[in-house]
Amino acid sequence: MFKYPKVNYIGNKEKIAKWICDQFPTDAETLFDAFSGGCSLSYEAKCRGLEIYTNDILKINYHIANALVKNNSTLLDKNDIEIIFKGEPFEGFMFKNYSEVYFFPQECKELDLYRQNIELLKSEEKKSLAFALMRRAMIRKMPYSRFTLNWDKIVQLRDEEYSYKKYKRRRAYHNQSFKHHFLQNLNEYNQAVFNNDKNNIAYNDDIFNLLETVKADIIYLDPPYTGTMNNYFGFYGLVDDFITSEVTKPFENNFVNKNSAIELFDKLFSKLNNFKYWYLSYNNSSFPSKNELLYLLGKYSDNVEVIERKHNYQITGKNKKEKNKEFLFIVKNENYKETIKENYATAEL
Template identity: 80%
Template sequence: MFKYPKVNYIGNKEKIAKWICDQFPNDAKTLFDAFSGGCSLSYDAKFRGLEVYTNDILKINYHIANALIQNNSILLTKEDIEIIFSGEPFEGFMFNNYSEVFFFPEECKELDLYRANIENLDSVIKKSLAFVLMRRTMIRKMPYSRFNINWEKIVQLRDEEYSYDKYKRKRAYHNKSFKYHFLQNVDEYNNAVFNNSKNNVAYNDDIFNLLDNIKADIIYLDPPYTGTMNNYFGFYGLIDDYISGSKTVPFENNFVDKKTVGLLFDKLFSKLSNFKYWYLSYNNSSFPTKDELLYLLNKYSNNIQVIERKHNYKITGKEKKENNKEYLFIVKNDLYQENIKKSYATAEL
């Protein structure tokens, strides 16, 4: 039995991936996970034997998918790990840009060394596995597991005595080395790799650039939940900077702004003709509301079902936890068969 590894991703569907996949129709053979994030849903779908296509605009999320979904067999070896951790730390991109911003100067020099060494691995998949494990190490050393905390607060929370006095926990893992965390997690990630005998593919693009070119039975939509803690570039953009070796810019079509998100959803729904079934995750704390989303979806289908369940994300406040509901919109595309006929007729001509 293969097990999804610890990823630490805000909004991750790990606890409800099975519930969502249980709703998939029996005739579905292919799935496009359009906002794949930490890939927990894709991982469950892959385990069930679906051919899975993933996409996420964040580079690090692409590497998660490349390592766990597209990858069917490649693992990091002892020799690969020796390559990653060989040599002397030096002053590079991380040192010059993020010393005493997110990490201490010596830690940034170590990260610069490991980033350079990852380029010496002999396959793209191994590089993805290394990036994902390095992400895990960086997250483990970061209070609150996200990169939007100011330096003074980081230093305070990494002080084990302060943490114990304040929270009755020393959180010593924040001060363990990158190498320590890497070695603690590498077996778990290697053991998560499996072959489902399908041609799974990972993409890294703006979703609107892909919708016309990918066909699948199911499209699963898990965009950022507008009005909640949903600034994924703010949470994890640093890791994209680390991979790129340069400052990246916030992406467009980010589903963050309440003023534009309704138009974005309408634009998104209008481009889903390649998919027989649409599955959309959202919750009752987000914008647009359930009724507003139903109004938009009804423009494109009369066959819509909404199911719901209680679900709490770790960052949700105590008061909201008691009332938080997760929605799953299930849409059967009324125009799907018509589009197939049109495509067939065009091919015949």
């Protein structure tokens, strides 16, 4: 069995992906993972032989999917590594915009070099693997594994002596090089690539642009959990900036704002007729509540059930961890009509 690599993604379903996939009906052959994030659920479903269509609005999440789900055979070899790390660091986009914002100036110059070199790789799958590994390296160097800290706090937490006095851990990995982390994880990512003999597809779009195009037996919905620490653009948007060499802007339809969450969910549920089964992951600490979501789902199907289990997220505090429950809403769509499944990879990078 192939193994999902270390991705470090807040809200990742890695620990419960098997439990979720165990609930899928046996007649299902295709899955649309509409908010794929770190792709742990898609990866588990790929291991089980389903044809997978992933989507995420963050470009780095598209690249994770392209590297680990769509990609059936392409690996990074010794020649690719030489290409990525050759040359002298220079003052480019990352240096000009993020020196002493998230990384030290020399580190930003290294990122500018690596970004330039990744573009020289021979295939999109190789580029995606390189971006996924560079993301892992950037995350490993960042305290709390997210880009929402101010520079003074980052410097403080990267001070190994301070970390030892405060937390009894020096966290030396924060000060190891991008190259060190990249190479340390290379074999794990290469070994995660496998062929499940399906035409898996990765999208990079707003979910509402795809619901009339993509058709699948199952749609799995794992949107940001409104009312919790769920600002994924804030957590990982910097990696999109690195990929595009542009300062990207927060996206709409982001499920972050309580004022628009119910309207967004209702809009989402109203557009799911291309899918026979709907699976929605949500959390008891989030908004809307379980009963509110049951009401919204009940507008579109009379066949709705919800199961639950305890599930702790590392980002939550100790008290909340003891009370966390993960809900899985399961809907059979009575309005579903069998159609020929046609999917078009329309993502633009």
